[in-house]
Amino acid sequence: MTNKVLVIGGGAAGLAAAKTLVDMHKEVVLVEKEESLGGLVRELTCKGVSECRNCGVCYVVDRAAEILAEPAAEVFLRSEIVSVDRKDEGFMVRIRSGARYVSSSCIGCGRCVEVCPVEGGAIHPPKGSGRPTTYWIDRDRCLHFKKKKCERCAEVCSTDAVVYDDRATNVTRHVSSVILASGIEPVDASEVPRLGYGSIPDVMSSVDAERILNERGRIVRPSDGAAPKKIAMIQCVGSRSEKTGVEYCSKFCCKYGTKIAQLLMDIDPDIDLDFYFMDLRTLYEPQDDFKRWAASKKRKVEKKKVPQVRLIRSMPSQAYPGDGGGVVLRSSGESDVETTDTPYDLAILSVGMRPRAVPEALGSSLGVEVDELGFMRCSEGESSSGMFFIGAACEPMDIEETITKAIAAAAEAAAQRTGGSR
Ligand SMILES: Cc1cc2nc3c(=O)[nH]c(=O)nc-3n(C[C@H](O)[C@H](O)[C@H](O)COP(=O)(O)OP(=O)(O)OC[C@H]3O[C@@H](n4cnc5c(N)ncnc54)[C@H](O)[C@@H]3O)c2cc1C
Ligand code: SF4
Ligand code: SF4
Ligand code: SF4
Structure with missing residues (x-):
């Protein structure tokens, strides 16, 4: 049996689950569709000035940085799940890993943004406090990919971080359990x-x-x-x-x-x-x-x-x-x-x-059930199927409750289905 667990969604819930799993000596494959980890909390402010107001925002930013530095966690950003199929008491997962066109040598100086001729920009920093802080290029807007030969961002980048020939790739991973933490959308x-x-x-x-x-x-x-x-x-x-x-x-x-x-x-x-x-x-x-x-x-x-x-x-x-x-x-x-x-x-x-809708194909391959308001049926304790549904996509939750429940589900996934320690 594989020692890996797939976590879909890198918000408060996904990050708390991933951290629990690596602390329990499991390997994590974390797939996030956006360019950085943190989920909605990336855009929230710390609400304390001289003393902490226990809003929970810093927990998420700190976990995101830790998971990125964690050797037992493989993080795919700008990525999506293509398919999940049962195999050998676990699941075979195909992931489409998106291209970023900016490497980790980016120092976040912002010079590229200043010279980009596209209105609204085609090269961006990650949202809010999202981690990593590496910039990314929106291929659909970038003139370089429209055969207009623009390379202005690469020309001003002092660390040679712009990589136009970055490519999206398909990868396959065998995992024992799947944790879905697809989160919410503000009204x-x-x-x-x-x-x-x-x-x-x-x-x-x-x-x-x-x-x-x-x-x-x-x-x-x-x-x-x-x-x-x-x-x-x-x-x-x-x-x-x-x-x-x-x-x-x-x-x-x-x-x-x-x-x-x-x-x-x-x-x-x-x-x-x-x-x-x-x-x-x-x-x-x-x-x-x-x-x-x-x-x-x-x-x-x-x-x-x-x-x-x-x-x-x-x-x-x-x-x-x-x-x-x-x-x-x-x-x-x-x-x-x-x-x-x-x-x-x-x-x-x-x-x-509102709960964020799960893409139809992913929802049906994971057996996601939603109620009349769109909330997923949440995983409480054991899951014989090896699927765990967590986070505020299950019911309205603040960060603290999201984390507490995610930790419990991840501990259950680790104890129940994965093999021994790595
Ligand atoms: C304005 C506002 C302020 C708030 N302030 C606070 C506060 O101060 N304190 C507090 O405790 N709570 C606050 N909250 C609530 C807090 O935002 C939620 O509790 C928290 O975001 C729930 O985390 P989550 O991981 O379940 O979902 P999310 O934060 O939504 O994260 C879900 C992640 O999953 C990713 N994802 C979704 N679908 C897929 C997919 N198919 N494939 C890959 N990735 C996917 C998303 O891109 C996202 O990164 C606030 C909410 C709002 C709207
Ligand atoms: S100019 Fe280069 S180093 Fe600076 S933010 Fe842009 S990509 Fe990053
Ligand atoms: S190549 Fe040109 S259009 Fe594309 S991100 Fe860089 S500066 Fe903007
Ligand atoms: S927590 Fe409930 S009562 Fe308070 S503002 Fe939100 S919806 Fe209204």
């Missing part, structure tokens, strides 16, 4: 058009806010790049809604929303922040901590202390463009009798999630 905030995402520049989604905070270390208004002083955060955008089909609570957005609110105030203590919510579901942390934190944020105005953070149990009904930028939110109070229009420099919409 597109424009699915809730009344809140102005996509039509009002100073309305952004929480995914945008996370990315900007991760890249710049502070938030800026999209319309003019200014530092916003009055911010609205709106929870439950797209979740718990029949209209979007996301009828469930996405479970992690109260956790990240409350932490983003605190991070924003840590970075700029002068901000006024209105936090619109329906219910506060902060997972493991008592909501009272957040309420106490909000109540403690006050500024002195003419010898009086006025609140800087307001927790408003209401869902704004409409957004309008503000005069000279910003956004105006119409909302009713808890009594639902009167409506108020409140101007903000910026509104952040905390979006929920």
